[in-house]
Amino acid sequence: TDVINAAHTAGTKVIMTAVNFDKDDIRNIISNESVKEKFFLDTKNIIETYQLDGVNIDFEGLYQADRGSKINNFMTELTAFIHSQLPGKEVSFAGPAVNWGNYWDLDGLVQSCDMVFIMGYSFWGSWSSTAGPCAPLTGFSNDITSVVTEDYGVPLSKYPEKLILGVPYYGHHWKTETGDAYSNVIEDGFISSTRCYNDVENAEIYGLQWDNISQTSWYSWQDGEQWHQSWFDDVQSLEKKYNLALANSLGGVGMWALGYD
Numbered sequence: 001t002d003v004i005n006a007a008h009t010a011g012t013k014v015i016m017t018a019v020n021f022d023k024d025d026i027r028n029i030i031s032n033e034s035v036k037e038k039f040f041l042d043t044k045n046i047i048e049t050y051q052l053d054g055v056n057i058d059f060e061g062l063y064q065a066d067r068g069s070k071i072n073n074f075m076t077e078l079t080a081f082i083h084s085q086l087p088g089k090e091v092s093f094a095g096p097a098v099n100w101g102n103y104w105d106l107d108g109l110v111q112s113c114d115m116v117f118i119m120g121y122s123f124w125g126s127w128s129s130t131a132g133p134c135a136p137l138t139g140f141s142n143d144i145t146s147v148v149t150e151d152y153g154v155p156l157s158k159y160p161e162k163l164i165l166g167v168p169y170y171g172h173h174w175k176t177e178t179g180d181a182y183s184n185v186i187e188d189g190f191i192s193s194t195r196c197y198n199d200v201e202n203a204e205i206y207g208l209q210w211d212n213i214s215q216t217s218w219y220s221w222q223d224g225e226q227w228h229q230s231w232f233d234d235v236q237s238l239e240k241k242y243n244l245a246l247a248n249s250l251g252g253v254g255m256w257a258l259g260y261d
Helices: 002-009 023-031 033-049 069-085 106-111 144-151 153-158 196-206 235-247
Strands: 016-020 054-059 090-095 115-119 163-168 170-176 185-195 209-211 216-223 226-232 252-256
Touching: 016 023, 016 033, 023 033, 023 054, 023 069, 033 054, 033 069, 054 069, 069 090, 069 106, 090 106, 106 115, 106 153, 144 153, 144 163, 144 235, 163 235, 170 196, 185 196, 185 226, 196 216, 196 226, 216 235, 235 252
Parallel strands: 016 054, 054 090, 090 115, 115 163, 163 252
Antiparallel strands: 170 185, 170 226, 209 216, 216 226
């Protein structure tokens, strides 16, 4: 309550997040009318009880068949309900970075609510066979530039103010075969996600390197004979992403997550 009150005193909105990463749960919530109605009412009641300013829907890992009209219709109904019951409150959605397989109707998704927070990260991760950037700005068929201008190109041309570019305040650490950029990861070589504040300090020790392909930062070091690499976003790489948001007149930027900086 103290945090909410302090935020409101400073003119800052506080948005609740409804999180579900289970595709069966999500299908039930968006398809079962009684469950959907309860979800709408529970969301309204929590916003009222804690004097919040809206809701962000963070549903991830949906069935492919649920990624188009089903989720868009759900968001349209939720937005209409919240706007009618609680005028002035906002509804947003945590949207995918890349529209894999074109299962998402991203223009319809953006139309269905007040804003879409583009989760512009995890292009590399624990599954990757090479080390690489969490959020490459350029250099690949799928990167942050293509996400904004191609995957979200249609809504970008019509209502860029409804798009929020999410950037990572985290990176990834692997054991690799060599100290070269994009080196192969050894078997079971993913160590962990990292935090920006640790990477900035470690890069000062091991030597900060800049990757011109992806426009991101990284560093490598040896532990005995074993090579390690960490890739992350710092002030230099984040500035370029913020400039992309500014150049395309996006509604703003967001971070996953505050506290990692």
